[in-house]
Amino acid sequence: MPSFVFHAPCPFGLEELLSREILALNADPDLVRPGKGGVSFAGGLDLGMAVCLHSRYATRVLLRVAFDEYWDSRDVYSIARRTPWEKWFGPDVTFRIHSTANRCPLESLDFATLRIKDGLCDRFNELAGRRPSVDRRRPDVRLEAYFTFDHVSFYIDLAGESLFKRGWRLEHGEAPLKENLAAALLALSGWTPEKPLVDPFCGSGTIAIEAASIAANMAPGLKRSFAFESLSGFDLDLWQEMKEDARAAVNLHAKVRIEAHDISSIVVEKAIENARRAGFGAMIDDGRLLFSQGDAREIEAPQGAEPGLVIANPPYGEQSNPKSASIAAMMRDFAAALKSNFPGWTAWLLTSDRLLPGQMRLKESRKIVLFNGPLECRFFRFDMVAGSNRRKPAAN
Ligand SMILES: C[S@@+](CC[C@H](N)C(=O)[O-])C[C@H]1O[C@@H](n2cnc3c(N)ncnc32)[C@H](O)[C@@H]1O
CATH class of the missing domain: 3.40.50.150 (Vaccinia Virus protein VP39)
Incomplete structure (x- = not known):
């Protein structure tokens, strides 16, 4: 199975717990790297699905779809334009891009984000004659961009709703814990x-x-859905099997x-x-x-x-x-x-x-x-x- 790079953000202080959890899902120990506020790892798409389903500590699971050097926002546009987004979603979805940065020299992160959107839309226009539209509130596809001093990564969010939302919370008490x-x-x-x-x-x-x-x-994650279920490229039969196995492992009689x-x-x-x-x-x-x-x-x-x-x-x-x-x-x-x-x-x-x-x-x-x-x-x-x-x- 081809290997992909993932990043799972989590609250500060939970990185070690999350690393151990990802290792327990059979990730290659040489490729699991805890950082500040998240853990990077690599493996097949099945590993990305497993972390979505089984992680108690991750906030999201992000699949890296581009990683490149940039100098200015023109480079950012070109990287977005040559990223094969169509492998994962089509022109009829809605999307939003959220950018974060660490020592990014660009003057405006908002402008850089806009250039990613332009690159993505121009690519779809060229390929399909139409393009996905932006929805900031309830997008089908959430994209993340992360800028360092000279590199930018683009990610597709596999979770959708944050993973701490287990799917059961109806009413919020006073200041609920995540x-x-x-x-x-x-x-x-x-x-x-x-x-x-x-x-x-x-x-x-x-x-x-x-x-x-x-x-x-x-x-x-057994009681909720995930964004990757609507993306292309994920083996949904395997996903059903993973959920069946997880269901079979539940023991409601536990002492x-x-x-x-x-x-x-x-x-x-x-x-x-x-x-x-x-x-x-x-x-x-x-x-x-x-x-x-x-x-x-x-x-x-x-x-x-x-x-x-x-x-x-x-x-x-x-x-x-x-x-x-x-x-x-x-x-x-x-x-x-x-x-x-x-x-x-x-x-x-x-x-x-x-x-x-x-x-x-x-x-x-x-x-x-x-x-x-x-x-x-x-x-x-x-x-x-x-x-x-x-x-x-x-x-x-
Ligand atoms: C910070 S909240 C706890 C949030 C909780 N962990 C959650 O995830 O929803 C504090 C709670 O303490 C309760 N509380 C305040 N004074 C209390 C008292 N004397 N005895 C018991 N509960 C009290 C409040 O009603 C509130 O629900």
């Missing part, structure tokens, strides 16, 4: 399905639903214990609806996946459970619920509940507030820098060993 970041929190915390999991600030249920999906071995709570009963209702849409109704019905309204300040460990993990992104900044007074005071009370009711557990909290450990009067045993969209965050680990994690009182 599913790929939720998956990373679970992986970085060391959670595995045998360990009980509690999210006391569950919002729309992202962490709990992602955990259920991992426990059930459900491929994250798991996940509890998710939120102070807002409306939000909890939405989380339940989301979890059912994601296919985990059976887990809800027999109590393996439990959502309930509750205040984190009064949280208790699941009855009879071995110590496990608390993983959450608590509210910060303006996201607080009016019921929960000041966030700092609420987090202090939440910490008190953790200390008394969760001995032996490990709590991991994602926050953009660096002062959180101080507010909670806990000393973190680890912190990992992650980005929640553009927001730089810390993922703090607190070990709930009774008595030992209190901060020392100040000397005076």
Whole structure:
């Protein structure tokens, strides 16, 4: 099978996780290269489809269709004009081009993008007598251009909608986490399905639903469609087989214990609806996946459970619920509940507030820098060993 170059962008901090995931899909280890905010890899189109279907961490999968040296925007036009776009789509689709750059010397990236569009359209006009039209909002085909100092790459987006959209989310709770970041929190915390999991600030249920999906071995892309399904050149019979295999691997009977709570009963209702849409109704019905309204300040460990993990992104900044007074005071009370009711557990909290450990009067045993969209965050680990994690009182 001919080899293609791909680039899978992901949130900053998830590159290593994503590399391992791509390697697990049988990519050639010599061709998998983690960079900043993404991983490049090479292989057949089947590998590109597999990453779309199975990746929990990637945001998109981009197929490189041109890579060339340029000097000015005339070169950019020529490269676009000689790129064989027609191998992948015809003149009747709609498209949009998004450009990013690193040390690009061109005066205007917008103008360079326009020249790519001109080159592409002129090529189709010459070949077919008509050309695809631009649709910035809901294009059939999304193209990406990436400019470095002297090279430009053109990519076709194989995902369409971002890959963190797993296809189940109807209603957004307050500031939902992206599913790929939720998956990373679970992986970085060391959670595995045998360990009980509690999210006391569950919002729309992202962490709990992602955990259920991992426990059930459900491929994250099983419930959605992808842009490559409408492109030429992809073996759709093979794609059906890949999906069949993924479906056969799902185990909805997996033993798991996940509890998710939120102070807002409306939000909890939405989380339940989301979890059912994601296919985990059976887990809800027999109590393996439990959502309930509750205040984190009064949280208790699941009855009879071995110590496990608390993983959450608590509210910060303006996201607080009016019921929960000041966030700092609420987090202090939440910490008190953790200390008394969760001995032996490990709590991991994602926050953009660096002062959180101080507010909670806990000393973190680890912190990992992650980005929640553009927001730089810390993922703090607190070990709930009774008595030992209190901060020392100040000397005076
Ligand atoms: C940042 S959001 C969590 C988002 C969630 N991870 C998601 O993906 O949708 C914080 C949540 O904490 C909830 N919350 C605020 N105060 C709370 C409290 N005292 N106890 C429980 N939940 C609370 C809010 O209702 C909100 O849904």
